[in-house]
Amino acid sequence: MALINCPVCHKRISSKASVCPHCQAQTNGDNASLARINELKKSGRLMNHSFIAMTLFITGVVIWFWGGEPAEGMRANIAGVCFAFGFVGYLITRLRIVLHKRKSL
Numbered sequence: 001m002a003l004i005n006c007p008v009c010h011k012r013i014s015s016k017a018s019v020c021p022h023c024q025a026q027t028n029g030d031n032a033s034l035a036r037i038n039e040l041k042k043s044g045r046l047m048n049h050s051f052i053a054m055t056l057f058i059t060g061v062v063i064w065f066w067g068g069e070p071a072e073g074m075r076a077n078i079a080g081v082c083f084a085f086g087f088v089g090y091l092i093t094r095l096r097i098v099l100h101k102r103k104s105l
């Protein structure tokens, strides 16, 4: 029994298996649509991440300017954390989206 790489998820599977146990791809068939679905799922996840990061960022800004006065003490800390995590998270996710698009071209 030999091991081969699954054509869709690239995990090691038995060459005798007709269906990948990890992603249900057929090892000897047309997996173009399944690969496409996996790509779309990953894109969707990345879009969700960027949306969450954006929301966190906006939350930080809202907390910071809440009541029209400059934030102080605890509120400034919370706002700063939301702001920083949202900003960094958003940048990382945008980068991952760019890399992901480049890879799937």
Ligand SMILES: [Zn+2]
Residues within 6 Å of the ligand: 006, 007, 008, 009, 010, 011, 020, 021, 022, 023, 024, 025
């Ligand atoms: Zn697979």
